[in-house]
Amino acid sequence: MKCSLRVWFLSVAFLLVFIMSLLFTYSHHSMATLPYLDSGALGGTHRVKLVPGYTGLQRLGKEGLSGKSCACSRCMGDAGTSDWFDSHFDSNISPVWTRDNMNLPPDVQRWWMMLQPQFKSHNTNEVLEKLFQIVPGENPYRFRDPQQCRRCAVVGNSGNLRGSGYGQDVDGHNFIMRMNQAPTVGFEKDVGSRTTHHFMYPESAKNLPANVSFVLVPFKALDLMWIASALSTGQIRFTYAPVKSFLRVDKEKVQIYNPAFFKYIHDRWTEHHGRYPSTGMLVLFFALHVCDEVNVYGFGADSRGNWHHYWENNRYAGEFRKTGVHDADFEAHIIDMLAKASKIEVYRGN
Known part of the structure; x- marks a missing residue:
């Protein structure tokens, strides 16, 4: 038992x-x-x-x-919505030229130096070293908060903005990017009154309020020397045309457009149509790389097919389209493709 x-x-x-x-x-x-x-x-x-x-x-x-990279209803940088866009887009290329990416790849250096060839050559790195003693030389877009939504308005200069009434909508964005002359006074109802970023080259430069970032689009080493001079000694008064000897902008907000990013747009997006991309395309792709949501205003012809600026009374003043430097039709096609891929919203105006 x-x-x-x-x-x-x-x-x-x-x-x-x-x-x-x-x-x-x-x-x-x-x-x-x-x-x-x-x-x-x-x-x-x-x-x-x-x-x-x-x-x-x-x-x-x-x-x-x-699974989203931002808090917007649509996040521009999220992959998977367009194979065409994903195959072209490279988030690793910085749109800003800084101390960290001063050394251009040889092919970029050669291409950039041929945009506006100069009789006298300059050591680009030495010029940048001096410039970055005056302006920050940092990338302010390096860190993004995925719990926020950075909405950006890219405002072109097309006459289709006249009578559009977009001003209040434009002013509601976090970043508002304008280019070249782009006056706002007298046109606030249609183009808005606020600006956070203004893209210019030396020959189109104007004074800016202290709260606006001046983004220099350089076509040659002399342009870098000019901005250093315009913010200090005022010695440079001429490039291929007369330029402002002194410029009133906030030095701490000056940014330099990266030639490598410039060439990336020319190679990947505009695919060598035209000699180089227009300023409008440069600003648009800058926004696509630093913003979560991008809305586009004032690009293309007006409803009558005329190409002109919104501050011009002559509707037939768009002779720039005939120069052959830029391919306006192909650039319009790229904008349409971006809109179809739900990467941008385009407001066509009048």
């Missing part, structure tokens, strides 16, 4: 050990495969995603849960 009881107890004990072993194995496997756990035991209040790798548990913010 005692022997039978001993055998029975041993059998029950073995069975209990076996069952507990199965439960432990199952629970361990479940922990490893469940994608989310309640993080209360970790002292948090959010859900935690278990991510494979060597870092263990990784707490995800809202962007991790939604």
Whole structure:
């Protein structure tokens, strides 16, 4: 009898050990495969995603849960909505020329120096070193907060803005980017009154309010020398045309357009149509690389097919379109493609 009881107890004990072993194995496997756990035991209040790798548990913010890179209704930089766009877009190229990317690749250097060839050559790096003693030379767009929405308006100079009534809508954006002359006084109802970024080259430059970033689009080393001079000694007064000897802008907000980014647009997007992309295209792709949502105003012809500027009374003043420097039709095609890919919203005006 005692022997039978001993055998029975041993059998029950073995069975209990076996069952507990199965439960432990199952629970361990479940922990490893469940994608989310309640993080209360970790002292948090959010859900935690278990991510494979060597870092263990990784707490995800809202962007991790939604899979979006921003808090906008549409995030320009998110892949997967257009194969055409994804095959062209390169987020690794900075639109700003800084201390960190001063050295241009040889092919970029050659291409850039031929845009407006100069009789006298200059060492670009030496020129930049001097310039970056006057202006920051940093990339202000390096870090993006995925829990915010950076909405940007790219405002062109087309006559189709006249009578559009877009002004209030334009002013509602975080960044408002304008180019060259682009007056706002007297046209506020149609083009808005605010500006955060103004893109110009030396021959089109004008004074700006202190709260506006001047983005210099350089076509030659002399342009870099000019901005350094215009913010200090005022010695340079002529490039291929008369330029302002002094410029009133906020030095801390001066940014330099990256020639490598310039060539990237020429190679990948406008595909060598025209000698080089227009200022409008340069600004548009700058926005596509630093913004979450991009809305485009004042590009293309007006409703009558005329190409002119919104501040001009002559509707037939758009002779720039006939120069052959830019391919306006192909650039219009690219804008249409971007709109169809849901990367931009285009407001056509009148």
